[in-house]
Amino acid sequence: MEVFVQQLINGITLGSIYGLIAIGYTMVFGIIGMVNFAHGDVFMVSSFIALVAALVLTTWLGISSVFLSLFIVLIVGMLLTSLVSWTIERLAYRPLRGSFRLAPLISAIGMSIFLMNFVQVAQGPRNKAVPPMLQQVIVVMERDGYEVTVSYRQLVIWAVTAFLLLAFWYVVSKTSLGRAQRACEQDQKMASLTGVDVDQTISITFVIGAALAAVAGTMYLMYYGVVSFSDGFVPGIKAFTAAVLGGIGSIPGAVIGGLLIGLIETMWSAYFSIDYKDVAAFSVLVITLIFLPQGILGRPEVEKV
Amino acid sequence: MTVNAPLLSVRGVKTCYGNITALHGIDLDVHDGEIVTLIGANGAGKSTLMMTIFGNPRAREGRIVYQGRDITQLQTHEIARLNIAQAPEGRRIFSRMTVMENLQMGAQIAEPGHFQEDLERIFTLFPRLKERIGQRGGTLSGGEQQMLSIARALMSRPRLLLLDEPSLGLAPLIARQIFDIIADLNRRTKLTVLLVEQNAFHALRLAHRGYVMVNGRITLSGTGKELLDRPEIRAAYLEGGRQEATAEAR
Numbered sequence: 159m160e161v162f163v164q165q166l167i168n169g170i171t172l173g174s175i176y177g178l179i180a181i182g183y184t185m186v187f188g189i190i191g192m193v194n195f196a197h198g199d200v201f202m203v204s205s206f207i208a209l210v211a212a213l214v215l216t217t218w219l220g221i222s223s224v225f226l227s228l229f230i231v232l233i234v235g236m237l238l239t240s241l242v243s244w245t246i247e248r249l250a251y252r253p254l255r256g257s258f259r260l261a262p263l264i265s266a267i268g269m270s271i272f273l274m275n276f277v278q279v280a281q282g283p284r285n286k287a288v289p290p291m292l293q294q295v296i297v298v299m300e301r302d303g304y305e306v307t308v309s310y311r312q313l314v315i316w317a318v319t320a321f322l323l324l325a326f327w328y329v330v331s332k333t334s335l336g337r338a339q340r341a342c343e344q345d346q347k348m349a350s351l352t353g354v355d356v357d358q359t360i361s362i363t364f365v366i367g368a369a370l371a372a373v374a375g376t377m378y379l380m381y382y383g384v385v386s387f388s389d390g391f392v393p394g395i396k397a398f399t400a401a402v403l404g405g406i407g408s409i410p411g412a413v414i415g416g417l418l419i420g421l422i423e424t425m426w427s428a429y430f431s432i433d434y435k436d437v438a439a440f441s442v443l444v445i446t447l448i449f450l451p452q453g454i455l456g457r458p459e460v461e462k463v
Numbered sequence: 464m465t466v467n468a469p470l471l472s473v474r475g476v477k478t479c480y481g482n483i484t485a486l487h488g489i490d491l492d493v494h495d496g497e498i499v500t501l502i503g504a505n506g507a508g509k510s511t512l513m514m515t516i517f518g519n520p521r522a523r524e525g526r527i528v529y530q531g532r533d534i535t536q537l538q539t540h541e542i543a544r545l546n547i548a549q550a551p552e553g554r555r556i557f558s559r560m561t562v563m564e565n566l567q568m569g570a571q572i573a574e575p576g577h578f579q580e581d582l583e584r585i586f587t588l589f590p591r592l593k594e595r596i597g598q599r600g601g602t603l604s605g606g607e608q609q610m611l612s613i614a615r616a617l618m619s620r621p622r623l624l625l626l627d628e629p630s631l632g633l634a635p636l637i638a639r640q641i642f643d644i645i646a647d648l649n650r651r652t653k654l655t656v657l658l659v660e661q662n663a664f665h666a667l668r669l670a671h672r673g674y675v676m677v678n679g680r681i682t683l684s685g686t687g688k689e690l691l692d693r694p695e696i697r698a699a700y701l702e703g704g705r706q707e708a709t710a711e712a713r
Contacts, residue, residue: 353572
């Protein structure tokens with residue numbers, strides 16, 4: 159029981175990170191029908207941006223307040239990562255619009271390899287670490303000497319994720335920007351007839367996805383304390399799995415899928431072999447694709463026209 | 464811009480889909496305050512012309528001038544922002560958005576301050592939409608979708624409205640209602656309309672002037688009445704099934 163509760167806490171934390179990344183996959187897929195395989199690496203790049211920003215703040219500027227530095231790191235990370243993603247879309251995807259369907263996908267894989275290698279060359283192949291922060295824990299329950307704890311880090315991750323999801327939900331469902339975004343998702347030609355700049359809306363979609371990935375990247379760095387150039391790949395594919403599980407194109411689906419994948423992974427680690435946790439997560443992808451290809455909240459293929 | 468320059472002028476426009484030429488040099492004018500109709504059989508290129516005016520597909524040759532400004536090379540959304548609206552072929556309702564959101568999309572480029580007033584105006588024209596305001600566009604009936612498509616176009620307060628087959632698939636009574644609304648808007652608000660129709664009889668009676676399109680070319684033009692009286696028009700577009708027309712002919 160205690161192990162279960164502890165893993166539930168850990169799983170929700172990991173799932174929040176996956177969910178934030180998965181939104182980027184699902185939004186881009188929704189609007190241009192393309193799986194942006196470079197998104198995981200954008201997430202990794204954002205971790206490195208956070209790493210550099212955190213080091214600059216603590217060692218050079220001597221900011222000691224954890225929350226202030228975390229806040230600044232988040233803002234800087236979101237801005238710079240958005241810029242990276244915007245540039246990628248401009249250089250690698252937009253010129254291929256209207257080309258055959260596989261072209262942007264191949265370009266995305268190329269971009270993924272480029273980002274990974276660029277960071278490897280620029281930052282070195284070894285794990286990079288940040289000084290541990292927010293180490294305090296709260297004991298939630300205790301039995302027979304086994305303590306179930308929630309760390310401050312986890313609480314921060316939950317709070318930031320919840321706040322961002324609310325803000326993001328508001329933008330998508332209530333603002334004219336979000337409406338334009340959804341309109342482009344449904345019918346780009348009609349959206350342009352109402353005066354929506356479709357190219358710009360697609361750029362904004364990439365920027366929003368990247369900003370959420372940047373938050374995930376910062377959280378990831380804070381949670382694990384280390385990051386390496388190859389860390390975009392596996393979390394990226396897991397977030398993609400989350401998006402597929404939730405129903406690709408559906409934003410609430412991405413969040414639910416992310417939480418489920420996080421929980422499956424941590425529960426598997428607790429009760430079965432931890433070495434096989436990735437196998438468990440990816441088996442979900444295979445099982446979903448076979449038995450529930452539209453995902454949990456996905457739309458069925460047939461639509462009334 | 465001289466007083467008599469047309470609001471919209473299409474000159475020698477040629478449009479291609481790949482190697483297939485859909486429009487072979489179209490000349491057409493729409494003057495301020497007019498209802499102009501474009502009639503022709505399926506595949507004549509009517510809808511292609513409507514979309515070419517919006518730059519998608521782009522005209523390969525020729526010029527499109529709106530309010531004295533060459534818009535041939537502008538992007539679709541830039542053209543929409545010049546206060547030209549279109550209710551396109553196939554209605555193209557945003558099916559996963561509510562009626563309200565569809566109308567908000569139509570008002571995307573309008574002054575936000577006008578929204579409530581314009582909404583009231585739309586509800587007077589189409590009371591049905593008021594009842595359906597929270598419903599998803601995809602769940603509306605065909606006639607309601609057509610009303611929504613026109614209403615959405617009107618929400619931008621257009622100076623020129625392009626209507627592509629507003630009567631397609633509608634019961635005759637509802638089609639007539641829609642034609643009445645168009646005539647009424649034109650009379651009261653001087654809304655300029657370019658109307659594509661298969662329902663040639665209604666369209667020509669409604670319009671001040673008309674053009675007939677065959678295989679990507681304008682073959683005839685004249686006032687609505689002139690065209691209605693031409694024997695070849697009667698033969699090609701009006702006889703057979705168009706009872707009112709035949710009744711009048713006798």
